[in-house]
Amino acid sequence: MALEKEHEVEEPLISDHNLEAASSEWFRNAASESKSRKAVKFQRRLLFFLLTVLPWNLLALIILWNFMHYVRCPVQHLLEYELRYFGTGHKGDPSPYFGEASPELDKAWEDLYPSLYQLIPKQQAAKLANKTLIFPHDPQRRYVIELDVFHQLHCLNMIRQSTHPEYYKGAVPGVIDGNKEDLLFGPHHVAHCIESIRQALMCHVDVTPATWIWNEDAKVMQNVYATPHTCRNFDKIRDWASVGKYGANVEAGFDFEYREMNDPLDPKTVKKPDFALHVEFNPALCASAIGVGSKRSTARTACDVIARPRAADLEQRLG
Known part of the structure; x- marks a missing residue:
């Protein structure tokens, strides 16, 4: 019996194989727990960023975007958008801006830009991307600008009038007189206007899709231009620019040869003291x-x- 006890081997509570498996399982659990803690920390940091840092950055970008637009456009606050359907000017779809030259047609076009130039205070002029001048002889010493939409309409009107040279000959100063080239309706002015309108069209890039239909009577495909366009409210801008608070009354003429001195926005005009x-x-x-x-x-x-x-x-x- 004693001999049997001597040779009796105590079996371990956990075998080497089980110990190794348990050890591996512990390390896996520890690694998983570590990854889980890291994931929680990352999620907390991400949540903190989304709730605190990101909103402030977005707010700063919005303010910067609005500021960039404001300094370049004194009527930014008036811009509104609306849906408008374009006409064609063809028979059955008349337009007050299309037809044979007449006083009524001229009046319709002139009403589109009752004041070609606008006057703004110094505070707004100082924020423009490009500097401008004080309007000559203005008692309030306001600064002159010209919203580009009115320049484009003026140019389009010049092109329209150039298609009726006999009607408009002598209508305004500078029209062709004998062999002397007209400074207003001459080739150079018309070319300038065409180029100006081309750039404006390519700048705004109206992507409204014009569709096609089948004309059963004519047995042909034809365009459909009566498509809703997203447009800025033109009437609001025209009202702002009309002769009044901001519109420049130039019925007496624009004195292009006069320069206002002591302009606080132009150091070159400030007179040096004696x-x-x-x-x-x-x-x-x-x-x-x-x-x-x-x-x-x-x-x-x-x-x-x-x-x-x-x-x-x-x-x-x-x-």
Whole structure:
């Protein structure tokens, strides 16, 4: 019995295989728990970023976007959008802006831009991307701008009138007279207007799709232009630009050859002060120069350089 006990081997509670498996399982659980903790930390940081940092960044971008548009456009706050259907000008779809030249047609076009130029205060002019000038002879010293939409309409009207040269000959100053090329309706002006309108069309890029239908009577495909377009409210901008608070009344003419001076937004127009009237004056120094044994002409010249009027007055008082 004793011999049997000597040879009896105690079996471990956990075998090496089970121990290795348990150890591996522990490490896997520990690694998984570590990854889980890291994931939770990452989620918390992401949530903090989304709830705090990101909204402020978005707000800053929105403010910057609005500011960039505002400084370039003093009517940004008036912009509204609406759906409009375009007409064709063909028979059965008349337009007040299309037809043979007539006083009524001219009036319709002129009403599109009752004031070609607009006047804005210094506070708005200072925020423009490009500097502008004070409108000549304006009592309020406002700054002149020209909203590009009105320049484009003016150009389109010039092109329209150029298609009726006989009707408009002599209607306005500068029209073709004999062999002298017209400065308003001449080839150069029309070419400028065409180029201006081309750039405007390509800038705004209206992507409204015009569709096609089958004309059963004519047995042909034809365009359908009566498609809703998303447009800015033109009437609001025209009302703002009309003669009044912002519109420039140029019935008497635009004095292009006159430049307002002392423009606070243009240092080149600020008149330099008279040095003799504004330089610091030292009466004692000037009196000393006159009283010492130097020649009076030399002393007088020195006083003139310092301050001519005051030096002359001082010399008179000194006898």
